[in-house]
Amino acid sequence: MKKFIKKFLLSSLFVTSIFTSINSIDVKATELPPVYSEGAVLMDGRTGTVLYSKNEHTQFEPASTTKVMTALVVLENVKLTDKVTIGEKPPLVDGSAIGIREGEVYTVEELMLGLLLESGNDCAEALAEYVAGSNEEFAKLMNAKAKELGALNTNFKNPSGLHEDGHLTTAYDLALMMKAALHNKDYVRISQTESYKYVNQPFSDGSEKWATNRNQLLNEYSPYFYGSTLCGKNGYTPEANHSYTAAAVRDEEVLVGAFINATDKDNFYSNIGKLFDYGFDNFETIKLISANDELDTYKINDEITIPLLAKTDFYYTKAKSEDKPLYSLEYDKIDISKQAIKTGDILYKAKLKVDGKTISTMDLISGTDRDYTIQVKTKEGISEFFKKPLNILYVILVVFALFIIRNYIVLFKRRRNLKNKRPKFNR
Structure with a gap:
């Protein structure tokens, strides 16, 4: 009986693997799938070449994908081990939060985990205050970094992505931000973390405080899980609708996707992986030089x-x-x-x-050293001089003239010597 069960299980696994392989071939994307957002860009993560775009330079509200830029500015300006004492304002912010309280002390990395995993608006404001003193001053750093990256149609007003008039970006600009983020090892490492327990900062009732990764394509328990996802950030507000940006890797090829203003959440997230497949199947990046x-x-x-x-x-x-x-x-x-x-x-x-x-x-x-000393300069000067036919003629004329002058001088000396040697007679 045991042998029968064992054979049955092995057969089942074999059949399952065959159907899985067939299934993976059938769903392989070679044609462009529908894109369910108003703004979208698929970009090569190494060269920045745009492979697909839809209203790529039209401004929309980015919601919590804003936090990609927030993280970049934080990582650029402070250390992950720095200690941050929470002020009065961050715990009062609207929207998603991990539940920090005034007076608590967190490391920058712990707040970054809350920022990127749970999309904590309270963490965003705490980090902004620590780095720049206020949301307004931090937004100036965000906008300066955006311009540095070439995100010229972006204007940030806050570090969280909550609705605020004038807080806007584009799909193309958002892709540039994610392209920069995927090359930052700390950003990738933190955003890939499955969950984090705040051991030293439980909730006020003593219950455990956790940050759990909410990335729709990275979380393997999500219906939208996409196995090639490297890192990413999702966002939503009633004003901005759904937004998402991510980087994906397959066989050393790296792609970046950015999507803004989608209302159909299910179709929106279901087709992002298919768009990445379209990019991987149809394009490649080669080392030309x-x-x-x-x-x-x-x-x-x-x-x-x-x-x-x-x-x-x-x-x-x-x-x-x-x-x-x-x-x-x-x-x-x-x-x-x-x-x-x-x-x-x-x-x-x-x-x-x-x-x-x-x-x-x-x-x-x-590809080599080349000295240019006085000796080299003189030697090359002489060499260059004699390469010109006219200069050679001048030299010949000068030599000839010197030869004639020399002969004249020799002849003159001989005559003078002969004159001096003639006998003198006294009269």
């Missing part, structure tokens, strides 16, 4: 050339159906022959063109 690749040379003379190398890697996002693109460089070849050069010196800034279109710039660095 590697750091230290020799892209050109600069000829100083017949004996000396300077290799011009790429300073950094360059990645390019393309459709999988396209061939590897051709690239070219365009730069002003200013004279560098009269200067000392060290390996790694930036010599030129070139325009990088792919299929004839300028898409980026590339620093070209020297």
Whole structure:
């Protein structure tokens, strides 16, 4: 009987695995799925190339996806181990909260856990006060960081995302913020945390205080769970409706999605994973240029050339159906022959063109050292002088003139010596 049960279970597992494999093939997205938000962007997380967009530069309220920027500003300005004493205002904020109280002390990291896992508005305001003194001053830091990232259609008024006139961003700008966040190890680590218990800060009645991850695509118990999700942040207010931003990784490909103003929650979240699949299935990012690749040379003379190398890697996002693109460089070849050069010196800034279109710039660095001492300068000066035919003619003429002058002087001396040697007769 035991053997029968064992065989039955093994058979069941085998059949289940087959159906799972078939199922995964059937649902593989190759066509663009419906997108249930008013603003949306699917972006490559390495190059920033937009793969899909919908009203990408139209301003909407971001709700709690605001907290992506809040986290970035906090991580940039203070240490995670810093101690924060809670003031009077943060515990009184509306909306989602972990239940902090005035006078309690938390580390910055504990408040960040409440911010990103539970979307705690109280944590957002406590962090804002600690970093900048007030919500208003913190919002200035948020807006400055947004401009630095290229999020030019964004204006933040508070760190939580609660409704406030003029608190706006776009799907494209939100994608840029998530792109920056996914490259911050602390942001990713904290936002991936499943749950956190505030051991030293229970509720006033003695019950345990926890922060539990509410990320719709990262939480494996969510109906919208998407296994490739790296990190993300969801949001909702009655005025903003549903919003979401996330990064996903598959086979070293990284994608960023940003979605704003959705009213149909179920369809909205159900199709985000499908849009990521569309991106992974149809696009790829390749390394077009590697750091230290020799892209050109600069000829100083017949004996000396300077290799011009790429300073950094360059990645390019393309459709999988396209061939590897051709690239070219365009730069002003200013004279560098009269200067000392060290390996790694930036010599030129070139325009990088792919299929004839300028898409980026590339620093070209020297691949070798080149001394330019007085001796080298003299030697090269003489060499350059004799490369010009007219100069050679001048030299020949000068040598010829010197030869004639020399001969004249020799002849003059001989005549004078002969004259001096003639016998003198007294009369």
